[in-house]
Amino acid sequence: MNLANLTAIEIAESIRAKKLKCVDITEYYLSQIKKYKDKNAVLEVFDDAMACAQKIDDRVASGEHLGKLIGVPILIKDNIMYNGHISSSASKILEHYVAPYTATALDRLLQEGVVVLGRTNMDEFAMGGSCENSAYGPCKNAHDDKYVSGGSSGGSAVAVALDMCAFALGSDTGGSIRQPSSYNGVVGLKPTYGRVSRYGLTAYADSLDTLGAITKNVADNALVLSIMAGKDTRDMTSSPIKVDDYLHSIENTIKGKKIAIIKEVQELVDKTDYAHVYQNIIDFCQEHGAFVTKCSIPEYKSILPTYYTLAMAEASSNLSRIDGIRYGDRGRDSDTVNDIYTSTRTELFGNEVKRRIMLGNFVLSSTHYNSYYQKAKKVTTFMQNKFAEVFDFCDLIFMPTSFGEAFEIGSKTSDPVSMYIEDMFTVTANILGVPAISIPVGKGSHGLPIGLQILSKHFAESEIYNMANFIMSRGE
Numbered sequence: 453m454n455l456a457n458l459t460a461i462e463i464a465e466s467i468r469a470k471k472l473k474c475v476d477i478t479e480y481y482l483s484q485i486k487k488y489k490d491k492n493a494v495l496e497v498f499d500d501a502m503a504c505a506q507k508i509d510d511r512v513a514s515g516e517h518l519g520k521l522i523g524v525p526i527l528i529k530d531n532i533m534y535n536g537h538i539s540s541s542a543s544k545i546l547e548h549y550v551a552p553y554t555a556t557a558l559d560r561l562l563q564e565g566v567v568v569l570g571r572t573n574m575d576e577f578a579m580g581g582s583c584e585n586s587a588y589g590p591c592k593n594a595h596d597d598k599y600v601s602g603g604s605s606g607g608s609a610v611a612v613a614l615d616m617c618a619f620a621l622g623s624d625t626g627g628s629i630r631q632p633s634s635y636n637g638v639v640g641l642k643p644t645y646g647r648v649s650r651y652g653l654t655a656y657a658d659s660l661d662t663l664g665a666i667t668k669n670v671a672d673n674a675l676v677l678s679i680m681a682g683k684d685t686r687d688m689t690s691s692p693i694k695v696d697d698y699l700h701s702i703e704n705t706i707k708g709k710k711i712a713i714i715k716e717v718q719e720l721v722d723k724t725d726y727a728h729v730y731q732n733i734i735d736f737c738q739e740h741g742a743f744v745t746k747c748s749i750p751e752y753k754s755i756l757p758t759y760y761t762l763a764m765a766e767a768s769s770n771l772s773r774i775d776g777i778r779y780g781d782r783g784r785d786s787d788t789v790n791d792i793y794t795s796t797r798t799e800l801f802g803n804e805v806k807r808r809i810m811l812g813n814f815v816l817s818s819t820h821y822n823s824y825y826q827k828a829k830k831v832t833t834f835m836q837n838k839f840a841e842v843f844d845f846c847d848l849i850f851m852p853t854s855f856g857e858a859f860e861i862g863s864k865t866s867d868p869v870s871m872y873i874e875d876m877f878t879v880t881a882n883i884l885g886v887p888a889i890s891i892p893v894g895k896g897s898h899g900l901p902i903g904l905q906i907l908s909k910h911f912a913e914s915e916i917y918n919m920a921n922f923i924m925s926r927g928e
């Protein structure tokens with residue numbers, strides 16, 4: 453059997469039919485990880501990966517009940533807990549932190565038979581959009597070493613694109629699943645806020661954080677989400693709403709679907725050299741019976757500063773527990789508790805993390821709270837209302853995932869704001885709390901992939917998967 457580029461569904465089917473052994477596909481992925489070591493996508497291959505694969509083969513041989521993802525090898529982002537394994541959030545400060553329990557989403561996948569191969573590179577504490585903020589060096593783009601992988605789940609996206617695993621888990625607070633998926637030509641979905649439990653995901657900004665999968669195609673993504681999603685008593689923000697059968701709600705039609713385009717987004721797209729790529733998709737959808745309307749949200753551009761204000765505020769508060777005493781490694785030893793905090797946090801946090809802690813504390817400080825944090829909360833409500841009006845008459849919103857292809861490594865590191873601007877389109881779904889996918893739809897002028905983003909109402913992931921699958925099956 454040819455092991456290259458199998459989907460998760462194909463792997464599980466072949467293992468169940470005894471046409472494939474889990475140890476063979478695991479060995480294949482481990483050799484891919486070795487082959488692409490220089491990409492720096494994988495921080496660690498877990499020692500027990502092969503033993504777990506062998507256990508799966510034993511279970512298959514004994515004929516016991518086999519899960520939906522039996523024998524499917526995966527990689528997880530370094531901010532997801534897997535009991536007994538290091539989870540460092542690509543930070544020096546958590547370099548030796550061993551997860552004391554397993555994240556609920558991962559646990560549900562393990563119950564269906566996945567094998568965890570290792571952990572992937574990311575921006576430190578998921579703060580970044582290029583994977584250059586990792587304490588373990590940048591992850592390089594799957595298609596060209598000169599370019600960034602995107603971030604923060606860059607390692608996961610590159611690993612999927614280069615066939616180092618069947619699929620990978622990521623997290624998305626402002627675009628971290630979708631933007632690297634777009635830059636590497638794979639499929640990534642950020643679920644509705646609360647659809648997937650955050651228990652066991654290291655918090656960046658709780659009110660925006662989501663956990664999701666990066667896959668090779670839409671069907672795998674749909675199946676994986678249907679397993680991970682659902683109420684979890686350990687995360688009070690997880691939703692009790694019934695989980696759809698995402699995979700089986702993929703139909704082969706988009707007839708009658710109503711798609712909205714935001715005028716202010718379109719104006720930005722028109723300034724780039726790839727507006728035609730998006731136009732072609734819109735024409736294609738119209739030819740197949742979808743309706744497209746344009747609507748205007750003149751205040752659209754305020755979403756980005758709103759996101760950064762909230763994300764930094766929450767980050768500064770979340771990271772206060774990582775002080776070298778309660779959590780994490782300790783810096784140079786000192787006599788007083790305050791000095792221990794200072795040396796630990798000065799020595800072991802990276803620059804971007806420190807910048808966000810400082811800005812986050814600033815916007816939360818009593819003198820500035822009203823003008824920044826509280827204002828950002830008000831703009832959030834305003835935007836949620838505005839977009840609710842759009843969703844009153846349409847099923848889906850289309851927009852680019854980012855401004856184009858991946859940028860060169862090092863080209864934005866000295867100018868953080870230029871890096872933040874890259875998130876203009878992705879932060880929308882996080883501020884609204886709605887789901888959004890990125891699918892590959894073409895190539896830019898350097899031959900690197902570019903992605904289309906599809907957003908829907910809360911909990912309408914089925915609509916997204918259906919549309920995404922239809923668009924991807926058109927071929928390029």
Ligand code: GLN
Pocket residue numbers: 578579580581603604623624625626627628629656763875
């Ligand atoms: N690039 C965004 C940020 O740095 C999004 C990161 C994320 O989604 N984790 O905040």
